[in-house]
Amino acid sequence: MMGSRIAAASLLLLLGLVTAFAQTSAPGQACEAKNATNCQDCLKNVTCLWCITNKRCITYPVKTILPPHALCPLYDARWGLCWMNFQTLIITLSVFGGILIIAFLVCLFCCCKCGNSGSKRTEAKIDKQENKTKTKQEERRAEMKQRHDNIRTKYGLSGKNPYSKF
Incomplete structure (x- = not known):
């Protein structure tokens, strides 16, 4: 079922493209006028179909x-193409x-x-970087707290805050 749909769609696409780009003979010329000729002369017009059994040039039945x-x-x-039959095509x-x-x-x-997988790798890299940044930030905070505590003890401010009662 799916194969026949693909075949029909590809055939329609091919028919449209060939008709649009490869029109070599006069558009008003009928295919039946070339019945007495050969396959190459018949197929110069893309709207024509050559039948080998009765050696006739037929206008292609587009509706079917x-x-x-x-x-x-x-x-x-x-x-x-004269060398490839329609079924093979x-x-x-x-x-x-x-x-x-x-x-x-x-x-x-x-x-x-x-x-x-690439986004997983990227997410892992970002998480690793975030953890590294958090660790550095915590270290800096600890250092700053230590410095502030040292300054408070130096100036005698390490005791209980007298204003905490209020």
């Missing part, structure tokens, strides 16, 4: 996405699309996993 079997079997249909595009999706998901999974 894939050409119906009654019109031309997929194995005998040629579109875009669809399978190739499906496999290529599947590989791209799998590669994207693997990259996404790896990046998320690596990103989490």
